[in-house]
Amino acid sequence: MTPSDLKPVRDHIASRIIGQASFIDSMLICLLSDGHLLVEGMPGLAKTTAVKALADALEGDFHRIQFTPDLLPSDLIGTDIYRHEKGEFEFRPGPLFHNILLADEVNRAPAKVQSALLESMAEHQITVGLKTYPLPKLFMVLATQNPVEQEGTYHLPEAQLDRFLMQAVVTYPTRDEELMILELDARQQKEPEIAPVERLSQADLFAMRRDVAGLYLDPKLHSYIVDLVQATRQPKLYDDDLGRWCRFGASPRASIAVARCARARAWLDGDDFVAPHHIQAVVPEILRHRLLLTFEAEAEGVTTDVFVNRLLTLVAIP
Structure with missing residues (x-):
């Protein structure tokens, strides 16, 4: 595998957002390094759009979680459901069992919810009660956060921060880039349907990871x-x-x-x-x-x- 094999993924992301080349590089580096990415920036800078564009270009399940102050750990991990017909408990997996997870505005949930991510991000597994469940081989958390000075945000625990491979900071676009953003939005208003993209297979991604290693x-x-x-x-x-x-x-x-x-x-x-x-x-x-x-x-x-x-x-x- 060569970097050119990853070019369709980069091109698809670049077609959805303007500029932010460093941010795109950070996403690809984390993808190739089997790591998780924390993205910080003010609202409205296309953080979520970029993450969704990456997920669209990859073979695998994608799920988005909107983090809020009333979120519970079980909303991420899943929970045991009692089945009367069987007379036993059955585990219902939560959103963490998807390949690509977008944790949107992750710092708007308190520390007890953040702790639910620790085991999954570090060990690719989830423990519920006495049982441990493996996560998919391709598992990547991309979390967006607003600057901590904003109202309604919490500092992320140091233990969780350490589990993010990288932290990217998304800055405001230049004047020329913002003009291009307006043009892109106008085109999307006229043609709301997004052209299908050829997804990068997990087998090819794992081959790239072996080359990188x-x-x-x-x-x-x-x-x-x-x-x-x-x-x-x-x-x-x-x-x-x-x-x-x-x-x-x-x-x-x-x-x-x-x-x-x-x-x-x-x-x-x-x-x-x-x-x-x-x-x-x-x-x-x-x-x-x-x-x-x-x-x-x-x-x-x-x-x-x-x-x-x-x-x-x-x-x-x-």
């Missing part, structure tokens, strides 16, 4: 990845400001994520091996949601992106 990553770059993640835990060794800004660094899950995503980035670029610039390209979206900054950093207007960008300039490239 087999891409060469030099042992020296393994050390570079570990140094970057270790630096988030001991930032004071690199810079006094970094030491003041970060309370908690990233877990070893971040190192694994960087290695996987760097391979996917290199494969999408058509390269046969991973280079340092592939690692640097994916690190911001992998560490963005895994770092906990100090109150001092927030008071100075320092974001995790500022922290990571500074870190990338200080950690030596092998």
